Protein backbone atom coordinates (compact mmCIF):
# COMPACT_ATOMS: atom_id res chain seq x y z
CA UNK A 41 0.00 0.00 0.00
CA UNK A 42 2.87 2.35 0.83
CA UNK A 43 4.40 1.62 -2.56
CA UNK A 44 1.18 2.27 -4.40
CA UNK A 45 0.45 5.59 -2.72
CA UNK A 46 4.01 6.73 -3.43
CA UNK A 47 3.66 5.98 -7.12
CA UNK A 48 0.58 7.91 -8.18
CA UNK A 49 -2.21 8.35 -5.65
CA UNK A 50 -4.83 9.97 -7.94
CA UNK A 51 -4.63 7.17 -10.53
CA UNK A 52 -4.88 4.46 -7.95
CA UNK A 53 -7.76 6.19 -6.25
CA UNK A 54 -9.40 6.38 -9.65
CA UNK A 55 -9.06 2.65 -10.13
CA UNK A 56 -10.19 1.88 -6.61
CA UNK A 57 -13.11 4.32 -6.71
CA UNK A 58 -14.94 2.37 -9.39
CA UNK A 59 -18.55 1.76 -8.28
CA UNK A 60 -19.06 -1.66 -6.72
CA UNK A 61 -21.29 -3.94 -8.73
CA UNK A 62 -23.49 -6.65 -7.25
CA UNK A 63 -21.13 -9.26 -8.77
CA UNK A 64 -18.39 -7.99 -6.35
CA UNK A 65 -20.38 -9.50 -3.52
CA UNK A 66 -19.82 -12.96 -5.01
CA UNK A 67 -16.45 -12.41 -6.75
CA UNK A 68 -14.51 -9.83 -4.69
CA UNK A 69 -12.46 -7.48 -6.89
CA UNK A 70 -14.45 -8.32 -10.04
CA UNK A 71 -15.00 -4.62 -10.93
CA UNK A 72 -11.29 -3.86 -10.54
CA UNK A 73 -10.37 -6.79 -12.79
CA UNK A 74 -12.80 -5.70 -15.50
CA UNK A 75 -11.53 -2.11 -15.26
CA UNK A 76 -7.94 -3.32 -15.68
CA UNK A 77 -8.92 -5.61 -18.56
CA UNK A 78 -10.78 -2.82 -20.41
CA UNK A 79 -7.79 -0.48 -19.91
CA UNK A 80 -5.43 -3.16 -21.31
CA UNK A 81 -7.73 -3.73 -24.30
CA UNK A 82 -8.01 -0.01 -24.98
CA UNK A 83 -4.23 0.40 -24.64
CA UNK A 84 -4.85 3.09 -22.03
CA UNK A 85 -3.16 1.68 -18.88
CA UNK A 86 -2.82 3.50 -15.55
CA UNK A 87 0.09 2.81 -13.17
CA UNK A 88 -2.22 0.64 -11.12
CA UNK A 89 -3.03 -1.48 -14.20
CA UNK A 90 0.63 -1.78 -15.11
CA UNK A 91 1.48 -2.97 -11.60
CA UNK A 92 -1.38 -5.46 -11.66
CA UNK A 93 -0.11 -6.79 -15.00
CA UNK A 94 3.43 -7.13 -13.74
CA UNK A 95 2.25 -8.96 -10.63
CA UNK A 96 0.12 -11.30 -12.72
CA UNK A 97 2.99 -11.95 -15.10
CA UNK A 98 5.39 -12.74 -12.24
CA UNK A 99 2.91 -15.18 -10.70
CA UNK A 100 2.44 -16.82 -14.08
CA UNK A 101 6.17 -17.16 -14.74
CA UNK A 102 7.25 -18.16 -11.24
CA UNK A 103 7.31 -21.94 -11.85
CA UNK A 104 9.21 -21.40 -15.12
CA UNK A 105 11.75 -19.13 -13.43
CA UNK A 106 12.52 -21.66 -10.71
CA UNK A 107 12.76 -24.35 -13.40
CA UNK A 108 15.29 -22.15 -15.22
CA UNK A 109 17.25 -21.71 -11.99
CA UNK A 110 17.35 -25.49 -11.46
CA UNK A 111 18.61 -25.95 -15.02
CA UNK A 112 21.37 -23.44 -14.40
CA UNK A 113 22.41 -25.23 -11.24
CA UNK A 114 22.34 -28.56 -13.05
CA UNK A 115 24.55 -27.04 -15.74
CA UNK A 116 26.89 -25.75 -13.07
CA UNK A 117 27.07 -29.21 -11.52
CA UNK A 118 27.84 -30.71 -14.93
CA UNK A 119 30.60 -28.21 -15.47
CA UNK A 120 32.00 -29.21 -12.13
CA UNK A 121 31.68 -32.90 -12.86
CA UNK A 122 33.38 -32.45 -16.21
CA UNK A 123 30.51 -33.82 -18.31
CA UNK A 124 30.25 -30.58 -20.27
CA UNK A 125 32.77 -27.81 -20.36
CA UNK A 126 31.36 -24.61 -21.77
CA UNK A 127 32.86 -22.72 -18.77
CA UNK A 128 35.98 -23.17 -16.66
CA UNK A 129 35.45 -24.01 -12.98
CA UNK A 130 37.77 -24.17 -9.97
CA UNK A 131 37.29 -26.47 -7.03
CA UNK A 132 38.65 -26.92 -3.54
CA UNK A 133 38.36 -30.44 -2.07
CA UNK A 134 38.13 -31.14 1.65
CA UNK A 135 38.48 -34.49 3.39
CA UNK A 136 36.53 -35.28 6.53
CA UNK A 137 39.70 -36.38 8.29
CA UNK A 138 41.17 -32.89 7.94
CA UNK A 139 40.33 -30.00 10.22
CA UNK A 140 39.32 -27.87 7.22
CA UNK A 141 36.21 -30.06 7.18
CA UNK A 142 35.20 -28.69 10.60
CA UNK A 143 35.94 -25.16 9.40
CA UNK A 144 33.65 -25.53 6.39
CA UNK A 145 30.92 -27.25 8.35
CA UNK A 146 30.97 -24.56 11.00
CA UNK A 147 30.87 -21.78 8.39
CA UNK A 148 28.10 -23.37 6.35
CA UNK A 149 26.07 -24.15 9.44
CA UNK A 150 26.34 -20.63 10.74
CA UNK A 151 25.80 -18.85 7.39
CA UNK A 152 24.08 -20.87 4.75
CA UNK A 153 22.38 -23.87 6.18
CA UNK A 154 19.02 -22.82 4.71
CA UNK A 155 20.45 -23.35 1.24
CA UNK A 156 21.04 -27.03 1.95
CA UNK A 157 18.11 -29.29 1.19
CA UNK A 158 19.78 -32.30 2.74
CA UNK A 159 20.66 -31.85 6.38
CA UNK A 160 21.82 -34.20 9.05
CA UNK A 161 19.96 -33.87 12.36
CA UNK A 162 21.76 -35.05 15.48
CA UNK A 163 20.84 -35.20 19.12
CA UNK A 164 23.78 -33.82 21.03
CA UNK A 165 24.68 -36.99 22.84
CA UNK A 166 28.30 -36.09 23.41
CA UNK A 167 29.19 -32.69 24.68
CA UNK A 168 31.71 -31.81 21.97
CA UNK A 169 32.32 -28.36 23.26
CA UNK A 170 31.35 -27.19 26.67
CA UNK A 171 29.55 -24.03 25.67
CA UNK A 172 27.45 -25.26 22.76
CA UNK A 173 25.65 -27.51 25.19
CA UNK A 174 22.17 -26.32 26.01
CA UNK A 175 21.71 -27.49 29.56
CA UNK A 176 18.02 -26.55 29.64
CA UNK A 177 16.84 -28.46 26.60
CA UNK A 178 16.70 -32.19 26.88
CA UNK A 179 18.16 -33.86 23.80
CA UNK A 180 18.65 -30.60 21.93
CA UNK A 181 19.22 -30.91 18.19
CA UNK A 182 22.05 -29.82 15.92
CA UNK A 183 21.97 -29.66 12.16
CA UNK A 184 24.69 -29.91 9.57
CA UNK A 185 24.63 -30.22 5.77
CA UNK A 186 24.64 -33.84 4.71
CA UNK A 187 25.53 -35.28 1.31
CA UNK A 188 23.85 -33.80 -1.78
CA UNK A 189 24.67 -30.44 -3.32
CA UNK A 190 23.50 -26.89 -3.01
CA UNK A 191 24.70 -23.53 -4.18
CA UNK A 192 25.22 -20.29 -2.33
CA UNK A 193 26.54 -16.82 -2.94
CA UNK A 194 29.83 -15.73 -1.45
CA UNK A 195 31.02 -12.18 -2.12
CA UNK A 196 28.95 -12.05 -5.34
CA UNK A 197 30.35 -15.40 -6.53
CA UNK A 198 28.11 -18.40 -7.03
CA UNK A 199 29.57 -21.40 -5.19
CA UNK A 200 28.52 -25.01 -5.45
CA UNK A 201 28.81 -27.06 -2.25
CA UNK A 202 28.87 -30.76 -2.89
CA UNK A 203 29.23 -33.55 -0.34
CA UNK A 204 29.80 -37.19 -1.23
CA UNK A 205 30.52 -40.25 0.87
CA UNK A 206 33.48 -42.45 0.06
CA UNK A 207 34.78 -45.59 1.71
CA UNK A 208 38.18 -45.04 3.33
CA UNK A 209 39.43 -48.38 4.66
CA UNK A 210 36.66 -49.71 6.87
CA UNK A 211 35.07 -46.34 7.52
CA UNK A 212 32.82 -44.24 5.28
CA UNK A 213 34.03 -40.66 5.04
CA UNK A 214 32.40 -37.56 3.72
CA UNK A 215 34.28 -35.43 1.22
CA UNK A 216 33.26 -31.88 0.45
CA UNK A 217 34.07 -29.89 -2.65
CA UNK A 218 33.36 -26.22 -3.23
CA UNK A 219 33.33 -25.07 -6.84
CA UNK A 220 33.18 -21.64 -8.39
CA UNK A 221 33.12 -20.53 -12.01
CA UNK A 222 36.43 -19.27 -13.34
CA UNK A 223 40.00 -20.44 -13.71
CA UNK A 224 41.33 -18.78 -10.59
CA UNK A 225 41.15 -20.43 -7.20
CA UNK A 226 41.80 -17.13 -5.42
CA UNK A 227 38.19 -16.53 -4.34
CA UNK A 228 38.09 -20.08 -2.99
CA UNK A 229 41.22 -19.34 -0.97
CA UNK A 230 39.64 -16.16 0.37
CA UNK A 231 36.60 -18.23 1.35
CA UNK A 232 38.73 -20.87 3.09
CA UNK A 233 40.61 -18.16 4.94
CA UNK A 234 37.30 -16.71 6.10
CA UNK A 235 36.20 -20.12 7.36
CA UNK A 236 39.53 -20.59 9.14
CA UNK A 237 39.31 -17.21 10.88
CA UNK A 238 35.75 -17.76 12.06
CA UNK A 239 36.61 -21.26 13.24
CA UNK A 240 39.64 -20.04 15.20
CA UNK A 241 37.47 -17.40 16.87
CA UNK A 242 35.25 -20.16 18.21
CA UNK A 243 38.30 -21.98 19.57
CA UNK A 244 39.70 -19.18 21.69
CA UNK A 245 40.61 -20.55 25.13
CA UNK A 246 39.93 -24.09 24.05
CA UNK A 247 42.24 -27.06 23.71
CA UNK A 248 41.46 -29.56 20.98
CA UNK A 249 42.02 -33.19 21.81
CA UNK A 250 42.65 -35.62 18.96
CA UNK A 251 42.40 -39.36 19.11
CA UNK A 252 42.61 -41.81 16.24
CA UNK A 253 40.21 -43.86 14.21
CA UNK A 254 42.17 -46.46 12.31
CA UNK A 255 45.23 -44.66 10.98
CA UNK A 256 43.52 -41.25 10.86
CA UNK A 257 43.50 -38.61 13.51
CA UNK A 258 40.04 -37.44 14.51
CA UNK A 259 39.02 -34.51 16.64
CA UNK A 260 37.51 -36.00 19.75
CA UNK A 261 36.75 -33.05 21.95
CA UNK A 262 37.25 -29.37 22.54
CA UNK A 263 37.72 -28.52 26.17
CA UNK A 264 38.01 -25.18 27.87
CA UNK A 265 41.73 -24.66 28.36
CA UNK A 266 42.61 -25.75 31.84
CA UNK A 267 44.86 -23.17 33.51
CA UNK A 268 48.12 -24.59 34.83
CA UNK A 269 47.22 -23.18 38.22
CA UNK A 270 44.41 -25.74 38.50
CA UNK A 271 46.83 -28.64 38.51
CA UNK A 272 48.15 -28.74 42.02
CA UNK A 273 51.78 -29.66 42.02
CA UNK A 274 54.88 -28.69 43.75
CA UNK A 275 55.73 -25.28 42.20
CA UNK A 276 59.39 -26.29 42.11
CA UNK A 277 58.46 -29.06 39.67
CA UNK A 278 55.87 -27.22 37.68
CA UNK A 279 57.63 -24.02 36.68
CA UNK A 280 60.95 -25.50 35.49
CA UNK A 281 59.00 -27.85 33.20
CA UNK A 282 56.93 -25.05 31.65
CA UNK A 283 60.03 -22.89 31.20
CA UNK A 284 61.84 -25.80 29.59
CA UNK A 285 59.06 -26.33 27.03
CA UNK A 286 58.78 -22.63 26.28
CA UNK A 287 62.52 -22.37 25.78
CA UNK A 288 62.43 -25.35 23.43
CA UNK A 289 59.76 -23.70 21.27
CA UNK A 290 61.65 -20.41 21.03
CA UNK A 291 62.80 -19.85 17.39
CA UNK A 292 66.32 -19.10 18.65
CA UNK A 293 66.52 -22.56 20.20
CA UNK A 294 65.36 -24.08 16.95
CA UNK A 295 68.13 -22.42 14.97
CA UNK A 296 70.65 -23.61 17.54
CA UNK A 297 69.44 -27.19 17.17
CA UNK A 298 69.79 -26.94 13.42
CA UNK A 299 73.24 -25.24 13.63
CA UNK A 300 74.45 -28.15 15.75
CA UNK A 301 72.64 -30.74 13.56
CA UNK A 302 70.74 -31.97 16.58
CA UNK A 303 67.22 -33.32 15.85
CA UNK A 304 64.68 -30.72 16.94
CA UNK A 305 62.56 -32.64 19.42
CA UNK A 306 62.01 -32.79 23.12
CA UNK A 307 60.56 -35.58 25.18
CA UNK A 308 59.16 -35.63 28.70
CA UNK A 309 58.30 -38.53 30.94
CA UNK A 310 55.63 -37.94 33.57
CA UNK A 311 55.54 -40.78 36.02
CA UNK A 312 53.64 -41.52 39.20
CA UNK A 313 50.66 -43.38 40.63
CA UNK A 314 47.21 -43.14 39.02
CA UNK A 315 45.20 -39.99 39.70
CA UNK A 316 48.14 -37.72 40.42
CA UNK A 317 47.48 -35.33 37.53
CA UNK A 318 49.74 -36.51 34.69
CA UNK A 319 47.08 -36.36 31.99
CA UNK A 320 45.55 -33.16 33.38
CA UNK A 321 48.95 -31.50 33.40
CA UNK A 322 49.64 -32.56 29.80
CA UNK A 323 46.35 -30.99 28.71
CA UNK A 324 47.17 -27.80 30.60
CA UNK A 325 50.60 -27.65 28.98
CA UNK A 326 49.00 -27.93 25.52
CA UNK A 327 46.56 -25.15 26.44
CA UNK A 328 49.31 -22.90 27.82
CA UNK A 329 51.34 -23.35 24.62
CA UNK A 330 48.21 -22.86 22.47
CA UNK A 331 48.74 -26.22 20.80
CA UNK A 332 46.41 -29.10 20.02
CA UNK A 333 47.06 -32.37 21.78
CA UNK A 334 47.21 -35.75 20.03
CA UNK A 335 46.60 -38.60 22.44
CA UNK A 336 47.56 -42.22 21.89
CA UNK A 337 47.00 -45.08 24.25
CA UNK A 338 50.00 -47.37 23.91
CA UNK A 339 48.21 -50.64 24.77
CA UNK A 340 46.13 -50.40 21.58
CA UNK A 341 49.07 -49.61 19.26
CA UNK A 342 50.85 -51.59 16.58
CA UNK A 343 54.13 -50.73 14.87
CA UNK A 344 52.61 -49.79 11.52
CA UNK A 345 49.72 -47.92 13.06
CA UNK A 346 51.99 -45.83 15.27
CA UNK A 347 54.22 -45.05 12.29
CA UNK A 348 51.27 -44.00 10.11
CA UNK A 349 49.84 -41.80 12.83
CA UNK A 350 53.16 -40.06 13.47
CA UNK A 351 53.52 -39.33 9.76
CA UNK A 352 50.11 -37.63 9.83
CA UNK A 353 50.90 -35.37 12.79
CA UNK A 354 50.84 -31.63 12.10
CA UNK A 355 53.67 -29.28 12.97
CA UNK A 356 53.55 -27.69 16.41
CA UNK A 357 51.53 -29.98 18.58
CA UNK A 358 51.75 -31.92 21.80
CA UNK A 359 51.79 -35.71 21.43
CA UNK A 360 50.73 -37.63 24.50
CA UNK A 361 51.64 -41.32 24.70
CA UNK A 362 49.66 -42.65 27.63
CA UNK A 363 50.56 -45.68 29.72
CA UNK A 364 53.82 -46.23 27.91
CA UNK A 365 54.56 -49.07 30.34
CA UNK A 366 51.52 -50.99 29.16
CA UNK A 367 53.27 -51.83 25.92
CA UNK A 368 55.19 -54.97 26.67
CA UNK A 369 57.67 -53.84 24.13
CA UNK A 370 58.86 -51.14 26.50
CA UNK A 371 59.77 -53.62 29.20
CA UNK A 372 63.38 -54.04 29.84
CA UNK A 373 64.89 -56.54 27.45
CA UNK A 374 66.38 -58.28 30.48
CA UNK A 375 62.91 -59.16 31.70
CA UNK A 376 61.80 -60.94 28.55
CA UNK A 377 62.15 -64.36 30.13
CA UNK A 378 60.00 -63.27 33.02
CA UNK A 379 57.28 -62.29 30.59
CA UNK A 380 57.12 -65.66 28.86
CA UNK A 381 53.77 -67.37 29.13
CA UNK A 382 53.31 -71.01 29.83
CA UNK A 383 52.61 -71.64 26.15
CA UNK A 384 55.93 -70.14 25.26
CA UNK A 385 54.73 -66.87 23.74
CA UNK A 386 56.51 -63.77 24.84
CA UNK A 387 54.24 -60.86 25.63
CA UNK A 388 55.83 -58.68 22.96
CA UNK A 389 54.73 -61.26 20.40
CA UNK A 390 51.17 -60.89 21.62
CA UNK A 391 51.00 -57.11 21.31
CA UNK A 392 51.52 -55.34 18.03
CA UNK A 393 53.97 -52.75 19.30
CA UNK A 394 57.64 -53.65 19.57
CA UNK A 395 60.33 -51.68 21.32
CA UNK A 396 62.22 -51.15 18.08
CA UNK A 397 59.00 -50.00 16.38
CA UNK A 398 58.42 -47.47 19.11
CA UNK A 399 62.02 -46.22 19.11
CA UNK A 400 62.05 -45.92 15.32
CA UNK A 401 58.98 -43.71 15.44
CA UNK A 402 60.41 -41.56 18.24
CA UNK A 403 63.70 -41.14 16.40
CA UNK A 404 62.21 -40.97 12.92
CA UNK A 405 61.99 -38.01 10.58
CA UNK A 406 58.28 -37.64 11.31
CA UNK A 407 58.89 -36.82 14.95
CA UNK A 408 61.18 -33.87 14.45
CA UNK A 409 58.98 -30.90 13.68
CA UNK A 410 58.29 -28.59 16.64
CA UNK A 411 56.73 -31.41 18.55
CA UNK A 412 56.52 -31.82 22.26
CA UNK A 413 56.33 -35.47 23.19
CA UNK A 414 54.92 -36.40 26.58
CA UNK A 415 54.89 -39.98 27.80
CA UNK A 416 53.09 -41.03 30.95
CA UNK A 417 53.48 -44.13 33.05
CA UNK A 418 52.48 -45.51 36.41
CA UNK A 419 55.49 -47.86 36.41
CA UNK A 420 58.70 -46.08 35.39
CA UNK A 421 60.85 -49.04 36.48
CA UNK A 422 59.32 -51.22 33.80
CA UNK A 423 60.62 -48.98 31.04
CA UNK A 424 63.57 -50.04 28.96
CA UNK A 425 66.61 -47.84 29.47
CA UNK A 426 66.79 -47.32 25.69
CA UNK A 427 63.40 -45.61 25.77
CA UNK A 428 64.25 -43.21 28.56
CA UNK A 429 67.78 -42.27 27.54
CA UNK A 430 68.51 -38.54 26.96
CA UNK A 431 67.48 -37.52 23.49
CA UNK A 432 64.30 -39.54 23.78
CA UNK A 433 63.32 -38.44 27.26
CA UNK A 434 64.92 -35.11 28.14
CA UNK A 435 63.16 -34.55 31.43
CA UNK A 436 61.52 -36.86 33.92
CA UNK A 437 58.91 -35.46 36.28
CA UNK A 438 57.65 -37.38 39.25
CA UNK A 439 53.98 -36.98 40.19
CA UNK A 440 53.39 -37.97 43.77
CA UNK A 441 50.55 -38.92 46.03
CA UNK A 442 49.17 -36.01 48.00
CA UNK A 443 51.41 -34.61 50.70
CA UNK A 444 49.76 -32.62 53.49
CA UNK A 445 50.78 -29.41 51.75
CA UNK A 446 49.09 -30.59 48.54
CA UNK A 447 45.98 -31.74 50.50
CA UNK A 448 45.69 -28.25 51.98
CA UNK A 449 46.08 -26.67 48.56
CA UNK A 450 43.40 -28.94 47.11
CA UNK A 451 41.02 -27.99 49.93
CA UNK A 452 41.67 -24.27 49.41
CA UNK A 453 41.38 -24.67 45.65
CA UNK A 454 38.06 -26.46 45.85
CA UNK A 455 36.37 -24.31 48.48
CA UNK A 456 38.14 -21.04 47.90
CA UNK A 457 37.14 -20.59 44.25
CA UNK A 458 33.93 -18.84 43.35
CA UNK A 459 33.64 -18.63 39.60
CA UNK A 460 36.64 -17.85 37.42
CA UNK A 461 39.82 -19.39 38.75
CA UNK A 462 41.92 -16.77 36.99
CA UNK A 463 40.19 -13.70 38.36
CA UNK A 464 39.06 -14.93 41.75
CA UNK A 465 41.25 -13.58 44.55
CA UNK A 466 41.63 -17.06 46.07
CA UNK A 467 40.74 -18.58 49.42
CA UNK A 468 40.07 -16.36 52.43
CA UNK A 469 41.72 -16.79 55.83
CA UNK A 470 38.90 -18.97 57.12
CA UNK A 471 39.22 -21.44 54.25
CA UNK A 472 43.02 -21.50 54.63
CA UNK A 473 42.63 -22.39 58.30
CA UNK A 474 40.11 -25.09 57.50
CA UNK A 475 42.49 -26.37 54.82
CA UNK A 476 45.22 -26.80 57.43
CA UNK A 477 42.81 -28.60 59.73
CA UNK A 478 41.75 -30.93 56.91
CA UNK A 479 45.33 -31.63 55.78
CA UNK A 480 46.36 -32.56 59.32
CA UNK A 481 43.88 -35.47 59.16
CA UNK A 482 45.19 -36.79 55.83
CA UNK A 483 48.01 -39.34 55.96
CA UNK A 484 51.14 -38.13 54.20
CA UNK A 485 51.63 -39.50 50.64
CA UNK A 486 48.96 -42.20 50.91
CA UNK A 487 46.07 -40.87 48.78
CA UNK A 488 46.11 -39.51 45.27
CA UNK A 489 44.99 -35.93 44.56
CA UNK A 490 42.12 -37.48 42.53
CA UNK A 491 40.94 -39.37 45.63
CA UNK A 492 41.13 -36.29 47.83
CA UNK A 493 39.22 -34.25 45.26
CA UNK A 494 36.53 -36.90 44.84
CA UNK A 495 35.98 -36.90 48.61
CA UNK A 496 35.82 -33.11 48.89
CA UNK A 497 33.38 -32.83 45.99
CA UNK A 498 30.70 -34.37 48.20
CA UNK A 499 30.92 -31.33 50.45
CA UNK A 500 30.78 -28.42 47.97
CA UNK A 501 28.03 -26.87 50.09
CA UNK A 502 29.47 -27.51 53.53
CA UNK A 503 33.27 -27.41 53.66
CA UNK A 504 33.24 -27.81 57.44
CA UNK A 505 31.50 -31.22 57.12
CA UNK A 506 34.40 -32.41 54.97
CA UNK A 507 36.65 -31.96 57.99
CA UNK A 508 34.14 -33.51 60.35
CA UNK A 509 33.76 -36.74 58.36
CA UNK A 510 37.38 -36.90 57.24
CA UNK A 511 38.67 -39.41 59.80
CA UNK A 512 35.98 -41.94 58.90
CA UNK A 513 36.76 -41.60 55.16
CA UNK A 514 40.51 -41.94 55.76
CA UNK A 515 40.02 -45.18 57.75
CA UNK A 516 37.69 -46.67 55.13
CA UNK A 517 40.02 -45.81 52.26
CA UNK A 518 43.08 -47.22 54.00
CA UNK A 519 41.19 -50.40 54.72
CA UNK A 520 40.05 -50.65 51.10
CA UNK A 521 43.60 -50.19 49.84
CA UNK A 522 44.92 -52.86 52.20
CA UNK A 523 42.27 -55.29 51.00
CA UNK A 524 43.12 -54.55 47.37
CA UNK A 525 46.81 -55.10 48.04
CA UNK A 526 46.07 -58.42 49.77
CA UNK A 527 43.86 -59.56 46.85
CA UNK A 528 46.59 -58.72 44.39
CA UNK A 529 49.11 -60.73 46.38
CA UNK A 530 46.71 -63.67 46.24
CA UNK A 531 46.52 -63.29 42.49
CA UNK A 532 42.91 -62.06 42.45
CA UNK A 533 42.02 -59.52 39.77
CA UNK A 534 42.28 -55.85 40.73
CA UNK A 535 39.05 -53.90 41.16
CA UNK A 536 38.29 -51.86 38.05
Ligand SMILES: Nc1ncnc2c1ncn2[C@@H]1O[C@H](COP(=O)(O)OP(=O)(O)OP(=O)(O)O)[C@@H](O)[C@H]1O
Pocket residue numbers: 270271272273312313314315316317318319320321417418439489490491493
Ligand atom coordinates in the same frame (compact mmCIF):
# COMPACT_ATOMS: atom_id res chain seq x y z
N1 LIG B 1 47.62 -32.73 40.99
C1 LIG B 1 46.34 -32.55 40.64
N2 LIG B 1 45.83 -31.31 40.60
C2 LIG B 1 44.56 -31.12 40.24
N3 LIG B 1 43.72 -32.11 39.89
C3 LIG B 1 44.18 -33.36 39.91
C4 LIG B 1 45.52 -33.64 40.28
N4 LIG B 1 45.71 -34.96 40.21
C5 LIG B 1 44.54 -35.48 39.80
N5 LIG B 1 43.63 -34.54 39.63
C6 LIG B 1 42.22 -34.75 39.18
O1 LIG B 1 41.98 -36.14 39.20
C7 LIG B 1 41.45 -36.60 37.98
C8 LIG B 1 42.39 -37.62 37.35
O2 LIG B 1 43.62 -36.99 37.05
P1 LIG B 1 44.55 -37.44 35.84
O3 LIG B 1 43.78 -38.23 34.84
O4 LIG B 1 45.25 -36.24 35.35
O5 LIG B 1 45.55 -38.40 36.58
P2 LIG B 1 46.67 -39.31 35.95
O6 LIG B 1 47.87 -39.15 36.82
O7 LIG B 1 46.85 -39.03 34.52
O8 LIG B 1 46.05 -40.75 36.14
P3 LIG B 1 46.39 -42.09 35.34
O9 LIG B 1 47.79 -42.47 35.66
O10 LIG B 1 45.40 -43.06 35.89
O11 LIG B 1 46.18 -41.80 33.89
C9 LIG B 1 41.24 -35.39 37.11
O12 LIG B 1 39.88 -35.04 37.16
C10 LIG B 1 42.06 -34.29 37.75
O13 LIG B 1 41.38 -33.07 37.67
